[in-house]
Amino acid sequence: MSGTTLGRSNIYPTDEDLFIAYSESLPIISSTPSNLRSSNSLSTEERDTHPAPPTFITHSDISQNHTYADDQIIPWRKLHAKQRIEESALQSSLTSSNVMKFLIKYNRWPIIITSSIIISFLTIFLDWSSTWLNDIKYGYCKTTIFGVRESCGAENWHSYGLGQSNILLEALKLMLIALGSIILALIGLFISRTSFWISKSGISELKMIILGHVNNEFLQPSIIVRKFIALIFVCSCGGLLVGYEGPLIHISCGVISFVIEKFLSSSLFFQNLNNEAVKREIISIGFVIGISLAFGAPIGGLLFSIENLRLGTRVNTLAWNGFVCSSIATFIFFEIHPFKRISINEAFKVDIANGWILFETLPYVFVGLVCGLLSLLFCKLHMKLIDIRTKFKTYDGMPKIMYKLINNSFAEISLVVLMTHLLAYPLEFSSLTLNNILSILFYDFDESLPNGYNLSIYQSPNKLFALAYYFIMLFILSNYSYCLDIPGGMLLPSLTIGATLGRIIGELVQIVQTKSGSNIFLQCYEENKKCVSPGSYAIVGAASFFAGFTNTSVAAVVIVFELTGAVTYLIPLMLGVVVSKTVVDIFGYKGFDELWLMKISKTYLSPELTETMSLSQFSEVLISDAIGDYDPHILYVDDVLLTVKELAEKLDSVYDENSGGHISNDGFVLLTNKFNCNLVGWINFNDLNQILKSSNFQSEKLVSFMTTSNEVKNENIIELDSYIVPSNEIIKVNAEYSLLSAYELMNRMLITNIFVCSDQRDGSGFKGILRMADLAKLIKK
Incomplete structure (x- = not known):
């Protein structure tokens, strides 16, 4: 197939045909651009002089001062050609030694390793500060004022008003907690309102940028700093059920973009990287680092990036660079973090003594089926909520007070935070973060819970009702919270929703096992022991809902596996994810971020639509x-x-x-x-x-x-x-x-x-x- 003309006979070109321009087109720069010739017009001697002859390159393409307009797509072909010419020119201008040529070839490594270190320290501060601000509303650690509940231990943690049974004092305590949460949420909203690009997770926009679309403001240092600060307050308020995982990817890519510019301005040694195509290759490594640090899963973060980003021939570069940098960042994160370990993220550690029996294959498959269907419903509900909010904000037929309330973002977020606290207050775990709740869901309730979370509700007969109540609340409120103009992500809520649903199904299966005398559970029944671990269903549910929500497969399995270390339940994990992904594919769903892109971008083409079309x-x-x-x-x-x-x-x-x-x-x-x-x-x-x-x-x-x-x-x-x-x-x-x-x-x-x-x-x-x-x-x- 020709790179410039396409006939009717070759309707479906291969990847090799389509990407040949990326790897083989090299420009030849002449002092007279109008006299440039194609490769076909070169003589034999000229071809020996220029072993990789070009097609065409313009003066504007190689100009260092050329800038692109917002939403413009960069010319990948010419920029890759420009990169190879500048690398050759840089090697020729410095020295002919093999050592220097080697250093120039790998001069991006100082940038990405420096960025990995910076991002890991930022993540540590983000995780600690948001957790501490949330915990300080409920109590404090007796041993150190800056200790968080997770590392303090039950014996050293003091809760405000503990032991008080007065209804008025409890109501006052609830109001003070809600007031503190509202103040934190308002601070986060105030900061995020300074720029449109601070709100939401930023994953959708990053996918567009890495794809080649131009957004000149999105990765600016001022945006990244403000989003980082706003994210701390939003995640610590406790009344907004969003996570920091998505925004952390945006922040990571912004850090790498900033480090690139600093290295470019510091030395001519890095000038071959002053290329929009090369910058996007390096920025995509920030995507890997961000998701890896968010869950402490370097391999899962790499697979998630490969499944979500359209990289073409760049996937090989990302695989090695991303793996090394995510491993470095994750190692630093767990070594330096004040309350997390390097072996397994303690917030998600699983300790399930029982294995699984063959009969449980059907319940595990059922978990995957339900999670796949509900992930579809979750995404459709979110898009519907956006349309409803937009309609109400422009509808003037409602009462004046209601119209002002809906169009006032500060009043709206205050109402959401207050409602979340009021609805969650009956639950004992209302003071915990989504990370802590996810950790608890992975444990069997008859065992000692992690970090001293001795919650009596898990031993009560009402635990099924409490789980169902929390599932409905989280399903709706996390969905609406993401509609607000605040930084936040939906990856952690999707894991928590799936874990809660899986836990409910696991508890029901355990009830059937303990009450049944059938041959399936006969051995367990006669020995009066429990063969079913409800926590394992939470693990499968988390991976299945995450897979349906993000439209990933292998990445969902590996991320949850790295989170929990549940080697015994790897096969149930894969079963649930396969079923959930199959359900999603049957309905032609392309993932939450894909829906966002198709909604906000007029030039985005969703991938893999060939079969449907x-x-x-x-x-x-x-x-x-x-x-x-x-x-x-x-x-x-x-x-x-x-x-x-x-x-x-x-x-x-x-x-x-x-x-x-x-x-x-x-x-x-x-x-x-x-x-x-x-x-x-x-x-x-x-x-x-x-x-x-x-x-x-x-x-x-x-x-x-x-x-x-x-x-x-x-x-x-x-x-x-x-x-x-x-x-x-x-x-x-x-x-x-x-x-x-x-x-x-x-x-x-x-x-x-x-x-x-x-x-x-x-x-x-x-x-x-x-x-x-x-x-x-x-x-x-």
Whole structure:
């Protein structure tokens, strides 16, 4: 398959075909960009001189000052070519020694190792400070004021008002706790309102950035610092049932981005990394470090990143770099952390003496089935809540007081925190964090609980009711809490929801076992012992719900396995996850973050839709039937030349017409003239805008996009031919090309525009453009 022309015969190109541009396209830089030649025109001697000849690269692509507009997709192909040229140039300029060449090849390691160390210390402070602020509302450690309940022990922990049976004092205590939580939540909300990018987890946006989309503000140090501070207050308030795992990934990637910039400004030794494609490869390592530190699971974090990120050929680099850095960060985290150990995260440690019997296979499968269905319901409920909140915020038919309450985010979050405390107060574990509750759910209640959590409700006959009550409360309130404009994640709540559901099923199975005299449990019944461990069902439920919620498989098993160390229950874990993932796939669900992306982004194409689309009418739609809604902006290069002023005015009118739209990946189509409409090339609006603003051209000079010979050079004509994407590099297809095949191209090669011509070989008979935004809109319909 050609990298620039696609025929009707090759509808489904292979990954090798699609990614060939990433690894084999190398530019050749000449002092005269307009005289660049393709690899086919090089002589034998020239090919020996240039062993990896290029296709084309423009001056604007190799400019260090080039910036991209928000939502623009970076040109992966040219940026990888730029990286390889700059590495060769850097090696040539410094020394020819093999040692220096080795150091330049691996000069990203100081950046990612430094980042790993910084992120691990930030995570330690985040975990300790949020836990301490939550615990101090309920009591304090007698041995040290900065001790948390988890490490203090029951004998050294003093709870406020312990032993008081007065109803008024209990009510006062509840109100003071709720007031403290509201204050913490309001501080977090106040900080997060300073920028839109501070709220939510940030995983969806990071997936877009690593995919190649540009967001110039998302990873700025000011955003990361404010999100870190706000996250401490939100996670410590106790009335907002969200976790810090998702935001920690955002913070980790922001730290790596900051460290990259510092290293780039400190030495020319790292200048080959000053490349948007390379930066995204390094930032993706932050994704691995963040999720690994969140759960203390380096292998699970790596697998989660590979399953969630669309990396293409970059997966091999991420696998090794991510594994090393996540291992370093996790080791430092457990070695330095004041109340966690390196062997197994004590907050999730499992101690289940009983093994599992063959009959329990059916209940484990049932846990996976129920968790898969409820994870679907959970995600659909969240999207419905977003729509309801949006509708009520714009609906003026309700009472004035209610309208002001809903549109006041401070009042809304205060109400949510108060309601959470009131509903959770009857439960003895209302003072515990989600981490602590998850830990308790993994234990058998007739055993001694971890860290001195002696909760009498687990020995009471009402424990099933308490678990069911907590499950419903967590299912709804955690869902709504994530709708608020606060930093927070849903990974830990999804684990806790699944563990609670699994625990309920485990308790029911244990009741059947203890009350039944059937042959299945006959040996256990006669010996009066318990063969069923309800905690094991909590483990399977946590992994199953997490798998359905995130649409992962292997990662869910490994993360929960690393969390708990439950080697005995590895097969039940896999059974539950397989069933849950199968249920999710049957309903065509793509994960919580995928739903978010499809909701907030107009240019996002969900991956792995080929099978679903091939079964629909998409497989029969031609690309010519999908390009009618967009009228491209055309410049005719053979007609009268435009002045710089006229071109700037035309560009301004485009921005004015699309002030509310997304045109970051759009540009002017360059045709020869109005009669034959042969495609000459294409130039992005953002690139052209930067050229006109940065070059200080005189407004009366003429602009040409065509190459002229040296004999007819005119100093009054500004030639911009070196800045355009020429026709031989544009993806061109004929009018009968399948829309399903067009999706494959855009999804795998990250192409933003496909040009439709009568003859895709020479670009004659231009018909129109299929943009990524247009295709995403069609898929949503």
